[in-house]
Amino acid sequence: MKIKILLAILVIFLSGEYMSAQKFGYLNSTELLSVHPYVKGADSILVLYQNQLMSEGQKLVDSFQKSYEEYVKEANSGNLSKIQMQERENQLGLEQNKIRDYETEMQKKVLQKREELYKPILDNIQNAINAIGKENNYTFIFDSGTGGLLFANTADNVLQLVRTKLGI
DSSP, X not given: OHHHHHHHHHXXXXXXXXXXXXXXXXXXXXXXXXXXXHHHHHHHHHHHHHHHHHHHHHHHHHHHHXXXXXXXXXXXHTOSOHHHHHHHHHHHHHHHHHHHHHHHHHHHHHHHHHHXXXXXXXXXXXXXHHHHHHHTTOSEEEEGGGTOOSOOOGXXXXXXXXXXXXXX
16 A cells, blocks of 8 residues: 555656656747748739739629620610520620639639748748757747637747747
8 A cells, every 4th residue: 555655656746747847838920920021022922913813803704794785785775586695694604604713713723822932931930940949948839829828928938039040
């Protein structure tokens, strides 16, 4: 019985020592991204790309609008038979579908471009965080920008160390 008690005390003591040896840090990734110089450049490129895609989409909308106005004008003047009206309406429906498909494709392209532009930035940040963690013997570094952190001692905020490591 005495051995079990001694063993329990030893386990509690050792686990307490292990817990106190852990070092935790945190940073706010949203704040870090907002000051990272490459993010502004990536965002500018992304806006230009998105505007280019929107311009192409606007051409589709303008073409549809023109076709629709011509159809309405001809239909109101009585120049189209019911079969011709049905054919033109089907054609207009196809143009609308083409616009919707383009919008979906555009969203996918913008997301892909964003991932392409941000990947080197995020990899650079992750490498800096990994280096800070190893250099300063952190057990964990949490991201307070995601809302997953309930408590943190401000002395363990490693944001400035990461910014310094990145040169920003």
